[in-house]
Amino acid sequence: QLLGQLENTGPPPADKERISSLPTVPVTQEQVDTGLECPVCKEDYAVAEQVRQLPCHHVFHSSCIVPWLELHDTCPVCRKSLKGEDSTRQ
Secondary structure, eight states: OHHHHHHOOSOOOOOHHHHHTSOEEEOOHHHHHTTOBOTTTOOBOOTTOEEEEOTTSOEEOHHHHHHHHTTOSBOTTTOBBTTSOBTTOO
């Protein structure tokens, strides 16, 4: 476990206040019709299902994205920071 921590050189975790302030939004019929799925668990969304939306507008099940954000301050899809910064820039 300690070795895993030493190898983690990615972005720091998102702060808890930022995670809790992410909006919860309902999935629309249009999103379901396009086959939108949670990028983390790959499950299809249902109409009116409540999901968490990141500033980059990607949406996730809360139970999928919160553990990720507790380890990383970035969207797992596009790598944009919750602060709005692009972490892929060097």
